[in-house]
Amino acid sequence: MSEYKQADIVIIGGGPAGLAAAAAARDAGEDSILILERDSRLGGILNQCIHNGFGLHTFEEELTGPEYAQRFIDMVEERKTDYKLNTMVLSIGRDKVVTAMNREDGLFQVQAKAVILAMGCRERPRGALNIPGYRPAGIFTAGTAQRLVNIEGYLPGREIVILGSGDIGLIMARRMTLEGAKVKVVAELMPYSGGLKRNIVQCLNDFNIPLKLSHTVVDIRGKKRVEGVTIAQVDSHGKPIPGTEEDYTCDTLLLSCGLIPENELSAQMGVEMNPVTKGPMVNESLETNVEGVFACGNVLHVHDLVDFVSEEAENAGRNAVKYVRAMGCPEGGKKTEAVPVLATDGVRYTVPVCVRPDYMDDRLIVRFRVGNVYRDHYIAVYLNDERILHRKRQILAPGEMEQVILDREKLRNVPDLRQIRVCLEKD
Amino acid sequence: MYDAVIIGAGVSGSAAARELSRFRGNFCVLEKEEDVCCGTSKANSAIVHAGFDAPEGSLMAELNVEGNRMMGELSEELDFPFQRIGSLVICTDESDRGKLQELLERGRANGVPDLRIVEREELRKMEPNVSDDAVAALYAPTGGIVCPFLLNIAMAENAAVNGVEFRFNTKVNGIEKTEKGFCLHTNNGDVSARTVVNAAGVYADVIHGMVSREKIHITPRKGEYYLLDKSAGKHVSHTIFSLPTKMGKGVLVTPTVHGNLLVGPTAVDIEDREGVNTTASGLAEVAAKASGSVKNVPLRSVITSFAGLRAHEDRHEFIVREAEDAPGFVDCAGIESPGLTASPAIGKRAASIIRGILHLESDPEFCGTRKGILNPSRLSKEERNELIRKHPEYGTIICRCESISEGEILDAIHRPLGAKSLDGVKRRVRAGMGRCQAGFCSPKVMEILAREVPGLRMDQVTKSGGASGLIVGTDKDRL
Numbered sequence: 001m002s003e004y005k006q007a008d009i010v011i012i013g014g015g016p017a018g019l020a021a022a023a024a025a026r027d028a029g030e031d032s033i034l035i036l037e038r039d040s041r042l043g044g045i046l047n048q049c050i051h052n053g054f055g056l057h058t059f060e061e062e063l064t065g066p067e068y069a070q071r072f073i074d075m076v077e078e079r080k081t082d083y084k085l086n087t088m089v090l091s092i093g094r095d096k097v098v099t100a101m102n103r104e105d106g107l108f109q110v111q112a113k114a115v116i117l118a119m120g121c122r123e124r125p126r127g128a129l130n131i132p133g134y135r136p137a138g139i140f141t142a143g144t145a146q147r148l149v150n151i152e153g154y155l156p157g158r159e160i161v162i163l164g165s166g167d168i169g170l171i172m173a174r175r176m177t178l179e180g181a182k183v184k185v186v187a188e189l190m191p192y193s194g195g196l197k198r199n200i201v202q203c204l205n206d207f208n209i210p211l212k213l214s215h216t217v218v219d220i221r222g223k224k225r226v227e228g229v230t231i232a233q234v235d236s237h238g239k240p241i242p243g244t245e246e247d248y249t250c251d252t253l254l255l256s257c258g259l260i261p262e263n264e265l266s267a268q269m270g271v272e273m274n275p276v277t278k279g280p281m282v283n284e285s286l287e288t289n290v291e292g293v294f295a296c297g298n299v300l301h302v303h304d305l306v307d308f309v310s311e312e313a314e315n316a317g318r319n320a321v322k323y324v325r326a327m328g329c330p331e332g333g334k335k336t337e338a339v340p341v342l343a344t345d346g347v348r349y350t351v352p353v354c355v356r357p358d359y360m361d362d363r364l365i366v367r368f369r370v371g372n373v374y375r376d377h378y379i380a381v382y383l384n385d386e387r388i389l390h391r392k393r394q395i396l397a398p399g400e401m402e403q404v405i406l407d408r409e410k411l412r413n414v415p416d417l418r419q420i421r422v423c424l425e426k427d
Numbered sequence: 428m429y430d431a432v433i434i435g436a437g438v439s440g441s442a443a444a445r446e447l448s449r450f451r452g453n454f455c456v457l458e459k460e461e462d463v464c465c466g467t468s469k470a471n472s473a474i475v476h477a478g479f480d481a482p483e484g485s486l487m488a489e490l491n492v493e494g495n496r497m498m499g500e501l502s503e504e505l506d507f508p509f510q511r512i513g514s515l516v517i518c519t520d521e522s523d524r525g526k527l528q529e530l531l532e533r534g535r536a537n538g539v540p541d542l543r544i545v546e547r548e549e550l551r552k553m554e555p556n557v558s559d560d561a562v563a564a565l566y567a568p569t570g571g572i573v574c575p576f577l578l579n580i581a582m583a584e585n586a587a588v589n590g591v592e593f594r595f596n597t598k599v600n601g602i603e604k605t606e607k608g609f610c611l612h613t614n615n616g617d618v619s620a621r622t623v624v625n626a627a628g629v630y631a632d633v634i635h636g637m638v639s640r641e642k643i644h645i646t647p648r649k650g651e652y653y654l655l656d657k658s659a660g661k662h663v664s665h666t667i668f669s670l671p672t673k674m675g676k677g678v679l680v681t682p683t684v685h686g687n688l689l690v691g692p693t694a695v696d697i698e699d700r701e702g703v704n705t706t707a708s709g710l711a712e713v714a715a716k717a718s719g720s721v722k723n724v725p726l727r728s729v730i731t732s733f734a735g736l737r738a739h740e741d742r743h744e745f746i747v748r749e750a751e752d753a754p755g756f757v758d759c760a761g762i763e764s765p766g767l768t769a770s771p772a773i774g775k776r777a778a779s780i781i782r783g784i785l786h787l788e789s790d791p792e793f794c795g796t797r798k799g800i801l802n803p804s805r806l807s808k809e810e811r812n813e814l815i816r817k818h819p820e821y822g823t824i825i826c827r828c829e830s831i832s833e834g835e836i837l838d839a840i841h842r843p844l845g846a847k848s849l850d851g852v853k854r855r856v857r858a859g860m861g862r863c864q865a866g867f868c869s870p871k872v873m874e875i876l877a878r879e880v881p882g883l884r885m886d887q888v889t890k891s892g893g894a895s896g897l898i899v900g901t902d903k904d905r906l
Contacts, residue, residue, distance in 0.1 A: 154886065
């Protein structure tokens with residue numbers, strides 16, 4: 001117990017991001033990799049996502065969550081990558097000493113050369129939403145309910161109201177209906193849904209479940225178990241409008257009101273966070289301000305589609321290998337000037353937040369979200385003051401992640417490149 | 428026939444039970460809920476008040492100061508978290524200095540040690556985030572913070588270990604005076620006792636009215652709170668009060684013993700004795716008042732809100748005495764703030780009255796110490812590894828946010844008066860009390876409860892006993 005282990009790359013989390021990063025790092029020639037996973041199996045949250053629709057981009061197939069996870073678990077197994085299950089990482093030092101714990105090894109430390117953060121995200125709980133009322137049993141986040149239904153086989157309630165139209169909430173509206181529960185309504189605070197269009201169609205419309213936009217829960221009744229909730233319409237500031245209250249009898253309130261990247265370990269080690277995404281600020285290599293510490297997947301920014309998580313994580317894996325290799329070279333750690341990527345005019349954030357053209361691949365995907373619903377707008381990219389992209393979109397919504405691709409040659413050809421700007425334009 | 432029956436397993440009842448367990452006799456606690464610490468004791472400011480608020484000469488002042496004095500030693504005997512961090516009453520208006528002086532003098536008269544006024548500059552050094560308007564403050568170094576759950580649980584556990592019987596889910600519906608004492612009618616049959624301690628919290632007037640014509644009238648006074656993430660826990664380092672108003676002590680801002688930040692409470696009189704719901708207006712009031720004495724309170728880091736009820740008696744005074752028209756019936760009534768602080772003294776006083784009535788003898792086998800649930804994060808790396816080698820369940824983390832291992836949860840379930848519900852586990856080891864508010868760990872804790880509590884199936888696991896079941900059936904059971 002407690003010997004000082006060594007690994008070139010330690011990956012925190014064995015969900016879709018961690019697995020893809022591990023496989024890609026192995027394919028790039030790295031053989032000293034260790035994945036630390038807190039759950040009893042690899043695959044992360046995909047294990048409870050038994051609906052289909054995963055892998056359309058990656059495998060051009062419609063897989064279930066566990067099937068999609070298994071493809072990557074198989075890759076990791078085939079590549080004989082080390083992993084530890086039921087292992088909780090307690091801290092990561094700036095010196096990349098990872099302190100973790102499990103039943104077999106006790107408290108142990110691993111000295112890594114590079115660390116890949118792939119811890120995923122958590123759901124925003126009731127308390128953080130400021131919903132007044134009682135605190136009885138029967139209030140679950142959608143993901144907790146999903147675990148109870150899909151992994152444990154238990155029904156958390158029979159008459160359901162869902163607050164929030166995030167993807168998990170929409171998926172659970174359908175799931176609970178299929179399990180024999182009655183989903184009475186989905187209320188969404190914003191005037192638009194936070195979920196994917198396809199989920200609204202397939203999970204609500206197909207089951208005649210009403211979606212009430214610009215509505216929220218203003219009271220929860222029931223001292224021991226939920227007996228009902230009150231829903232009210234909200235004004236443009238999100239404040240409930242008196243007189244619009246409607247009572248619903250129900251035994252369960254499911255919450256799908258946003259996901260928060262789990263960055264407690266990252267923050268503790270001094271990784272700088274983007275206040276918009278609540279994830280680390282990363283450069284083109286998905287490297288944080290702490291050299292040799294990379295981030296990918298939902299811990300970096302919350303994704304809609306796991307396919308993009310995998311792709312992003314593969315990049316992080318490859319870049320971590322490059323970093324480990326360069327450590328031995330004299331010019332290895334040399335940093336070139338990073339060009340900031342600015343998000344303006346309706347674009348809320350970008351990942352990455354800066355680009356070093358010398359380090360980027362030929363093509364670099366910049367992902368972002370918009371802050372509102374925009375119709376007939378253009379996505380524009382500027383290098384300094386020169387517009388290099390102007391793409392019309394009929395509709396842009398916060399619930400759908402967008403991307404633009406930057407070409408390395410184009411960046412290099414701009415003399416004195418000071419900034420890259422991603423924005424929305426009307427005409 | 429019990430020598431004494433205590434009604435209520437909150438802090439007062441549990442303190443009385445522990446104090447009685449020092450003596451030879453048969454004692455029993457009746458609690459209507461499934462666990463100890465389910466009413467006022469679980470939802471309050473978690474403050475150990477110095478004792479300058481209550482009127483000079485009042486029982487409230489006396490027991491507050493005495494309870495404060497007892498708390499340090501008690502926390503060592505019973506191994507619960509208590510920190511004497513000191514408190515500050517902030518004055519933000521030069522014209523209110525008189526009120527500050529009044530508090531200082533009252534505190535000194537009440538016997539509060541080391542009170543003094545600190546001026547603007549010193550105050551800023553002590554509390555950099557104090558309001559820019561603050562001109563001075565009353566500093567009480569003896570003020571402190573405590574874990575209210577573990578104070579309550581520790582006293583109850585220690586009473587149980589010393590032979591006091593606890594009957595849960597047992598509600599007293601009526602009391603009859605008998606030749607030898609009292610017969611208590613409960614939902615679980617009759618219980619006879621020579622004496623009764625009424626520690627029924629917001630129901631103390633109802634219980635009192637079953638045997639006595641003396642008038643006690645309790646109003647549930649609701650207080651709503653915000654609990655903030657640990658990232659905000661260092662925003663202040665003392666308990667920060669605003670100068671009191673007619674409706675109570677105003678909104679306070681304080682760190683908790685677990686490193687969170689607590690802001691509240693409101694003070695609204697209600698009728699429903701179970702009305703622990705939060706309200707939009709109450710929470711808005713807390714948010715608005717939060718900035719009264721402390722600036723930039725990071726309300727975006729709120730992880731939960733809750734409401735508690737104080738048992739406010741019309742005379743705003745503790746009633747700890749034998750009812751004149753019901754010999755052998757001892758009230759602990761009107762135990763509102765600073766009741767948590769005073770509880771050890773309240774228990775002592777109630778027990779000593781019972782002792783006098785029954786002429787109880789000391790029990791030489793009484794053991795006044797208790798070891799709390801082992802907190803592995805306080806161990807050295809070597810000690811922790813030794814623990815995991817012997818008990819591997821300490822190597823499995825169940826609650827990520829608070830880093831609580833399976834070993835701690837098993838301890839919470841299997842110790843005397845162990846946890847039987849999610850909330851029971853939460854109050855004992857904090858699993859589910861962190862920033863994700865049990866999203867990840869509740870299914871796991873449910874599984875552990877179903878595995879470890881004899882006769883409890885997964886579909887019978889509750890949040891807080893009774894009708895608070897978490898699961899209504901299995902998948903497709905109605906298709």
